[in-house]
Amino acid sequence: MAEAKKAENSEVEEQAPNKKKKLMMIVIGVVVLALIGAGAAFFLMKKNAAPTDEEEGDEPPAKTEKAKKAAKGHDDAPPVFVKLEAFTVKLQSEGQEAYLQAVPELRVLDAHLGDKIKQYTPEIRHKVLLILSGKTASELSTPQGVQKLSNEMRVTINAIIEPPPMRKKGKDKAHEEPGDLAGPDDPVQAVLFTSFIVQ
Secondary structure (H helix, E strand, O other), X not given: OHHHHHHHHHHHHHHHHHHHHHHHXXXXXXXXXXXXXXXXXXXXXXXXXXXXXXXXXXXXXXXXXXXXXXXHOOOOOOOEEEEXXXXXXXXXOOOOOOEEEEEEEEEEOOOXXXXXXXXXXXXXXXXXXXXXXXXXXXXXXXHHHHHHHHHHHHHHHHXXXXXXXXXXXXXXXXXXXXXXXXXXXXXEEEEEEEEEEEO
C-alpha cells in the first residue's frame, strides 16, 4: 500500500508540472495574440488617420497645396528669388528728360513659380514698363516712392500670374494703394531692386 501511495504521488507530481507548462503556454499564447492584435489595430488606425493621396485628389490641387503651405509654414523653406531683366525707360517729363534703369528681383513662394513667371514674361514686362513710364523722377527720388513702386509692381505681377476672381459691383480695389506686405498666398511676396538708377 505504501508503494501504491508513492506511485500515486509520483503520478500527481509528474502531472502538476505538465499542467503548469500547459497553463504557461496558454498564457504566453494569449499575450502574443493580444500584442499582435494591438499592433494591427495601431497600424490600421494610423493609416485611417492620415489622408491618402486618393482623398487629397478629391479637392482641387491649388487648395491642397495652399493647405500644405499653411501647415508647413513659409518660414521653414529658404527664400526663392526670380531675377527679371533690366528695365530702362524714359520717365514723365518735369521740365527736363529723366531716365530710369532698374533691375527687379521677385521673392516668390516656391521654386515652381519661376517657371510660371517665365511663361508670363512678355506680359509682365509690358505691364511693368507701363507702370515705370508713368512715373516722374521726383516720385522715385525718395525711399517711400521706390517702395510704393515696388508694391504696385508686386500687385500687378500677382494679378497676371493668378488673376483675382471677378468682383461684383461695389468697392473697387484697383484704386486702393497696395500695402507693403503681400498676402500669405500671393505668388510674389516682394519686388526688390538690385539696381535702381534715375538720371
